[in-house]
Amino acid sequence: MNNPARKRKKATSAALPNPESTNSDISLQEDPASATIDVTVVEVPELTEQEQSDRLHLERKVERAFFEAGKALAELRDRRLYRSTHKTFEEYCKDRFGYSRRQPYHLMEAAVIFDNLVEKCERNVHIFPTNEWQVRPLTKLDPGIQPEAWQQAVESAKGKVPSHRIVKDAVQKMMERTQVPNSYQVGEVCQILTKDNPELRGKAGYWAIVTQVNDFSCTVRTWDGELTVGVQHLKSFNYLPQECQQMQQICDRISRIYSDSLEETVKNLLQSLGKLNRPYLTAVEEKLLTVLEAEYGNSTALR
Numbered sequence: 001m002n003n004p005a006r007k008r009k010k011a012t013s014a015a016l017p018n019p020e021s022t023n024s025d026i027s028l029q030e031d032p033a034s035a036t037i038d039v040t041v042v043e044v045p046e047l048t049e050q051e052q053s054d055r056l057h058l059e060r061k062v063e064r065a066f067f068e069a070g071k072a073l074a075e076l077r078d079r080r081l082y083r084s085t086h087k088t089f090e091e092y093c094k095d096r097f098g099y100s101r102r103q104p105y106h107l108m109e110a111a112v113i114f115d116n117l118v119e120k121c122e123r124n125v126h127i128f129p130t131n132e133w134q135v136r137p138l139t140k141l142d143p144g145i146q147p148e149a150w151q152q153a154v155e156s157a158k159g160k161v162p163s164h165r166i167v168k169d170a171v172q173k174m175m176e177r178t179q180v181p182n183s184y185q186v187g188e189v190c191q192i193l194t195k196d197n198p199e200l201r202g203k204a205g206y207w208a209i210v211t212q213v214n215d216f217s218c219t220v221r222t223w224d225g226e227l228t229v230g231v232q233h234l235k236s237f238n239y240l241p242q243e244c245q246q247m248q249q250i251c252d253r254i255s256r257i258y259s260d261s262l263e264e265t266v267k268n269l270l271q272s273l274g275k276l277n278r279p280y281l282t283a284v285e286e287k288l289l290t291v292l293e294a295e296y297g298n299s300t301a302l303r
């Protein structure tokens with residue numbers, strides 16, 4: 001007679017997996033660490049000669065974008081092509097391009113420096129700035145030594161386009177090496193000397209009043225604005241304190257009249273007064289300036 005309990009036990013055992021069989025299956029599996037993965041290789045075709053030329057041409061366009069912008073802005077300013085819609089160049093740039101007051105000038109300065117680097121860097125140097133921020137530290141140097149500073153920055157960057165920080169470090173080292181003592185004083189009247197500095201184009205012979213003395217430059221005020229000039233581009237008139245005060249008054253009077261929207265004849269007259277090599281106005285110059293003050297609502301200006 002069969003035992004019912006025994007039959008139930010066999011049935012239960014048959015339902016469970018065989019441990020030995022399970023272990024056998026695991027042992028037969030391949031080690032994951034030594035597994036071979038098949039990878040399909042996709043062949044990338046080489047650029048044709050024409051494609052290589054196109055790539056280089058487009059890369060140059062990207063690299064020179066800030067340079068082209070600076071050159072275009074300079075022409076817009078010099079030809080006053082904004083005059084039909086805006087009174088000043090700064091207002092035009094803000095409305096048309098969303099630029100801050102200083103941004104177009106940074107781009108124009110960078111374009112001048114870029115030209116200088118291309119012209120004067122050694123022929124084996126093929127790395128040039130790709131944006132205005134990289135160029136900006138070079139504005140502190142005389143154009144004659146800007147290429148040397150740039151080449152040092154390229155070397156520090158191991159042949160790649162140097163960052164702003166690397167260029168700034170190279171400029172600082174150059175300034176320390178070529179340090180020129182700054183003996184100017186606030187209020188002193190100087191003459192601007194361009195010395196082939198493209199950044200000072202159009203300002204040769206201008207008189208300027210020192211408003212801030214820096215380590216290697218002076219911030220000066222001219223009849224039409226303010227700028228920073230290296231000490232090597234300034235020559236003191238050696239005026240007496242009273243004469244410096246007279247020039248300050250003349251500068252104030254001209255500045256109240258001047259705006260970029262003035263007629264060319266008026267601007268030319270003010271420009272001639274901005275190049276005086278004496279600390280006073282002649283009788284005729286005084287009359288002309290007084291007329292302009294009255295015409296443009298400045299009859300209460302200092303005399």
